Amino acid sequence: MTRSVYYAAFGAPDTLTVGDVEPMPMGPDCVRVAVAGAGINPVDYKIGLGYLAGAIETFFPLVTGWDVAGTVTEAGPAVHALTVGDRVYGYARMDVVKHGTAAEQVVLPDRLLAPAPESVDLVTAAAVPLTGLTALQLVQRMEIVPGEVVLVHNAAGGVGQFAVQLARLAGARVIGTASVRNHDHLRALGVEPVEYGEALVEQVGELAPEGVDVVLDLVGGGALDQSDGLLADAGRVGSIADGAGALARGGAYVFVRPSSAGLAELAGLIDAGQLSVDVAGTYPLDQAVAAYERLQEGHVRGKLVLVP
Numbered sequence: 001m002t003r004s005v006y007y008a009a010f011g012a013p014d015t016l017t018v019g020d021v022e023p024m025p026m027g028p029d030c031v032r033v034a035v036a037g038a039g040i041n042p043v044d045y046k047i048g049l050g051y052l053a054g055a056i057e058t059f060f061p062l063v064t065g066w067d068v069a070g071t072v073t074e075a076g077p078a079v080h081a082l083t084v085g086d087r088v089y090g091y092a093r094m095d096v097v098k099h100g101t102a103a104e105q106v107v108l109p110d111r112l113l114a115p116a117p118e119s120v121d122l123v124t125a126a127a128v129p130l131t132g133l134t135a136l137q138l139v140q141r142m143e144i145v146p147g148e149v150v151l152v153h154n155a156a157g158g159v160g161q162f163a164v165q166l167a168r169l170a171g172a173r174v175i176g177t178a179s180v181r182n183h184d185h186l187r188a189l190g191v192e193p194v195e196y197g198e199a200l201v202e203q204v205g206e207l208a209p210e211g212v213d214v215v216l217d218l219v220g221g222g223a224l225d226q227s228d229g230l231l232a233d234a235g236r237v238g239s240i241a242d243g244a245g246a247l248a249r250g251g252a253y254v255f256v257r258p259s260s261a262g263l264a265e266l267a268g269l270i271d272a273g274q275l276s277v278d279v280a281g282t283y284p285l286d287q288a289v290a291a292y293e294r295l296q297e298g299h300v301r302g303k304l305v306l307v308p
């Protein structure tokens with residue numbers, strides 16, 4: 001058994017319980033990881049609320065969390081790329097939802113993991129996988145080329161912090177939406193900030209009178225509607241939060257997939273000093289409810305991490 005944050009049934013974050021849960025059995029291709037940090041994401045509480053019940057099979061008790069960083073303490077007999085003592089990180093989404101990462105230890109197939117970046121501590125590494133991979137897969141999917149103008153809706157959140165940096169690394173000029181208190185932070189990342197809300201269309205129109213080439217929608221709601229008149233000819237849209245809206249516009253919907261190759265790429269960028277990671281706060285497992293309630297308010301800059 002391992003101390004874990006879990007749902008006994010569907011419910012809001014305040015129904016999360018902290019207690020002992022049996023980890024997944026050690027398969028031959030699995031490793032056991034002593035968890036140093038488990039980043040939290042909106043999808044965790046959305047699963048609790050049952051929003052994904054029609055899409056992913058769910059079993060209780062359900063240990064929450066898909067992000068992890070820690071140290072390998074045991075390796076199955078078929079594991080060859082990882083060994084006891086390795087620092088690893090991973091986006092641990094499996095085909096069913098039951099064994100999450102918000103626990104003192106977790107057993108995972110090695111294919112979900114990669115060596116953690118060496119230049120940051122494991123708590124910071126735990127803030128990267130899900131949102132970093134989402135940003136990487138979306139930016140790559142949009143085939144951004146140098147000189148393009150990219151508008152990022154929700155530039156300062158968990159996914160946004162990585163999306164703006166990866167779009168800049170692709171050579172784009174990036175305009176990002178966030179509330180004013182996050183504008184200096186975005187400027188430091190080389191982003192031209194604008195406020196979201198009614199004034200957005202006018203502000204972006206002034207910054208990019210010829211139109212934007214790419215819209216990355218990381219918030220949903222009316223973001224794509226607001227973007228329609230801002231797109232340049234042959235402009236394209238991608239979303240992680242409004243699949244129907246993106247597809248209706250001939251754009252791309254990205255649902256992040258686990259990828260150890262993608263994690264290795266992100267670790268390389270972090271270690272090269274090209275990608276920074278913003279951890280807004282850490283919480284012990286006992287305070288997971290407070291962490292998720294803060295996340296659910298929707299105004300965290302960067303990431304929150306549970307630390308066992």
Ligand SMILES: NC(=O)c1ccc[n+]([C@@H]2O[C@H](COP(=O)([O-])OP(=O)(O)OC[C@H]3O[C@@H](n4cnc5c(N)ncnc54)[C@H](OP(=O)(O)O)[C@@H]3O)[C@@H](O)[C@H]2O)c1
Pocket residue numbers: 041042043130131134153154155156157158159160177178179180182196197218219220221239240241254255256295298299300301302
């Ligand atoms: N399809 C996928 O694979 C995938 C993967 C990851 C996430 N998602 C989804 O994508 C969304 C974003 O995820 P996330 O982890 O980045 O969320 P998050 O970190 O919780 O987002 C928080 C940020 O949203 C900003 N924000 C709130 N309302 C906004 C608005 N109307 N316009 C622009 N920014 C706004 C807040 O900025 P202020 O504090 O400045 O208000 C805050 O910085 C969520 O719905 C999540 O479930 C989907």
